[in-house]
Amino acid sequence: MDLDAVRTFVAAADAGQFQEAAAELAVTQQAVSKRIATLERNLGVRLFTRTPRGAQLTIDGQAFLPHARELLRVADRAVASVRTGRRPLRVDVIASRSAQSGLMRGFHRAHPEIDLDVLMLFEIETAVAAIRSGTIDASFRAVAMPGRPLPEDIASVRVLDEPLQLLTGPAHALAGARSVTVAQLAGHRIWMPGIVPGTEWGAYYDDLVAEFGLTIEATGPNFGSDALLDTIADTPALATFMGEHTRLVWPADHGLRRIPVTDPTPVYPHSLLWHRDNPHPALATLRAHLAGTTSGRDAPGTWAPDWVIPR
Template sequence: MDTNALRSFVRAAELGQFQHAADELGVTQQAVSKRIASLERELEVRLFTRTARGVELTLDGQAFLPHAQSIVVGVERAITAVRPGSRALRIDVLGLRSAQAVVLHDYWRSHPETNLDVVTLRVNDPRVAVAAIEAGDIDASFRTVTDPAALPPGLQMIHAFDTPLELLVGPRHPLAAARRLTPPQLRKHRIWVPGIAPRSEWADFYDQLATAFDLRIDAAGPHFGDEVLLDTLAESSDVATLVGARDRYMWPTNHDLRRIPVVDPTLAYPLSLILPSANPHPELRGIIAHLGTLPRLPDTAWLPSWATTPQRDDDTENARGPRPRPRS
C-alpha cells in the first residue's frame, strides 16, 4: 500500500479539505485527489464524500482512519530512527480553532524557526492521549487527567493556562444586549453544550460548573460540528453556549452572534500540558516559557476543584514562573 496515499488520506481527513492537505504535503490538490482515488480503488470503498465546505469521511473512511494514522506514524517513527533529532515537535490540541491552537500559533509567529507539528488526535478520553505520548507518537498533549495520581510514571502534567469563558448567543436571545454577565444571570437559561463525552475532562468541568452556580447545562443530542451549533444559536431565542475567550470561531455576518464575558467571578477553563518527565522534546522549553507570559486571571475567578492540584515539577516551575491559584 502506497504510504504517500495513506499520508494524503490522513491529512485530508484531519483538515477536511484536499487543498489544505496538499499545501501541508507540498504537492498539488490534483496529486492528493489521485492518491486518494487510487487508495479507494485498492480498498474498493469510498473514503470521502464532498460537501460545500470540503470533504467528510464516509463510514468506511471513519473505520479506516485510525489504522491509517497508525501506519503513517509508524513510517515516520521508522524514518526518525535513522535520522535522530529530525522530527518536528508534535503537540496534540483539541481542535485547530481551540485556544491551545491559537496560543501555539502565536508562539510560532514569534518563533518561525520552530519545527512544529500541531495535530488533533480526535479522542475524548485523555488516557488515549497519554498512551500516545508513552508510545512516542506525540511529544505532548493539551489534555488534563483530572486525577493526577492516575498519570503513569514517566509523564508529568503541568498547568498551561486558564481561558476565561464567554456566553455566545444570537441576536434574539434575552441576554444578547448585555455587555457582561455574572453567573447568577445565567441561571434558568439553557446553555447547550452538545456532545459532552463521558470520561472527558470537560464532562467533569461542566458537572462542577453546573453544581457550583446552579446552571442548566444541556448536553442533549449529538454534536454535528461548530457550524451547526452556530446556525442554531443564530436562529434561537432561548439557546446559548459557553466558549473560551481565546477560541476562534467564524460565522456569517448575518448571524450577528455576540460573545459576552462572564465576570464576578470570571468562569475559567484550566488547560494542562502532558509531556514526558525525562528527555522531553527540546523545543518544548520555549513553548512552556511562552505559556508563562500569558495574561493571568482576575482576582475573582472560578476554576474546578482539580485545577488546585500542583501539577508541575521544579524545572518546569522555574521555566514558567509562579502560577496564579484558583479562586472559587
C-alpha cells in the same frame, strides 16, 4: 544487508586501496578485507580485483557502487529523522480553532525555525498513552480529573486559564447585556452538544453545573460548530458557552453576541503535558515560551474546579 560492509565497500572504492579505507574508517586492513569478502559472498559476485597499485572495481563493483551510495544516503536520512532535535516537535491541541491551537500558532511565529507536527487527539487517555509511547511530545489538557491522576512519568504545568463567554443569538433575553454574572445564567438553557461524558471537559462542566446551579444541555447529535452557531442564532431560548480565545467565524446576519461572564468568571484551565524523560530540545523551548507569554492563571474573581492542577 550489512551497512558497515556497504560503507566499507564505498570507502575502498573511493580510496582505491584497502589500507587507505581502513585508515578512514579507523579499523584494521584485515577488517576491511573481511567485510568486503562477506559482502561479496552475500552478493555472489567479485567487487574488487587486487592489483599492485591497489584495489580496482570489477564490472559488478562498478554496477553496485551507485546503489551502495544510495543505500548509505537512505540510511543516514533514516537516522537523522529520529535523532533528537532533527524531527518535528509533535503536539496535540484537541481542536484546530481552540485556544491551544492559538498558543501553538504564537509559538510558531516566535520560533519559525522549529519544525512542528500538530495533531488532534480526542480523549486524555489516548493523549497520555501517546506521550508515554513517544508518538507525541506534548498535549494540552485540563488535568487531572477526579480519581484519575496522571502517571508519575508524565509532567504537567498549567499554562492558560481561558475565560468562558456566553454566546447568544440576537433575540435572546441576555443578548443586550455588556456582561452577565453567573447568577444571572440560572434558569437559562445553555446548549452544548459537544460535551462527552468521561472527558476532562465533561467533568469541568459537570462541576460548573453543580457549583452554580446552571442548566447545561448536551442533548442531540453534535453536527459541529457551524450547526451549533446556526441553532443559537435562530433559537432565542438557547445560548452556549465559548472560550474567549476560541476562533469561530459566522455569517454577519446571524447577529451572534459574545458576552463576558463575571462574579466569578469561569475559566477553562489549559495545561501542557509531556514525558519527564523526553529529550527533544524544542520541548524545553515550548515550555519556556508558554511560561513567558501566557498569564491570568488563578486570577482573582475566577473559578475553576478544585481538581485541576495548581499553577
